[in-house]
Amino acid sequence: MVADAWLIQLQENGYRLTEARRAVVRTIQTSSRALTPVEVFDIARKKYPALGLVSVYRTLEKLEELHLIQRVHQPQGCQAFIAGGSGHEHLLLCQNCGQVMLFEGDDLDGLINAISKKTGYIIRDHWLQLFGLCEACQ
């Protein structure tokens, strides 16, 4: 019935497709903001009341391992997850409603080279996150 890429990914990695996993996947996929495990639990249970919180944790773990979701770091905490992007993308968060957008196309080469030269570090990775107000919240 569902030709869902995430479910296929789970299956191809040897995981079984269960109602609990479908419920968690659907919940995260349809959210425009990052959700904590308990939030996923509360939302998903509306459609699948038998769901247990433990299964939420276990499914999130697998989805993160497959890079289908990613953890969102914020000043208030780092327990929330959002659908992961494809390739190299960064996050843009609305400080009012929590909406998360992904963007790509950062060109930090100049900056990174300068810092590398100044500090002697070999730089292998970077995190960039922007905070602001989405159009609706301005």
Added chain:
Amino acid sequence: MVADAWLIQLQENGYRLTEARRAVVRTIQTSSRALTPVEVFDIARKKYPALGLVSVYRTLEKLEELHLIQRVHQPQGCQAFIAGGSGHEHLLLCQNCGQVMLFEGDDLDGLINAISKKTGYIIRDHWLQLFGLCEACQ
């Protein structure tokens, strides 16, 4: 005896100077990598064995509130603290030894304007963190 800026800051904000606070302050100030509360506890107790873990948490809370320390976000967790910079600075972390350096002079205006135009967001803040290998670990 100690003409320490952090201790003065604490005092000026109405907090008393105690051995527990001195021990925590000294521990963080002399560390080149981010420390978790328990790590601070273990290190500080070597010089002040009577220290309690609760006082570590309470002192970290006050130091963070005064912006003297900052929380370090990493893939493995976000509970560690490092001495805070002055003004607008970003972190550069060694993925091998954990050493943390601060740098400033990021010019993200072009990038931020482009993202702002593309998404309609008003961008008010940003986080940038670089990961790599320090000279000693290469």
Added chain:
DNA sequence: TACTTATTGAAAACGATTTTCAATTTCAAA
């Protein structure tokens, strides 16, 4: 020196996450 009040460490409480376990469900093989 005396006194008020912040601060302390220990123990208990708490909340989030993980582990254990018997029952259930999935899915491949018959």
Added chain:
DNA sequence: TTTGAAATTGAAAATCGTTTTCAATAAGTA
């Protein structure tokens, strides 16, 4: 279809990091 092995489940218990409570102590002012 049916069967059966193995993965997955939810509930309960255990665990971990952090916070609260509380009586004793220490800091700093008068």
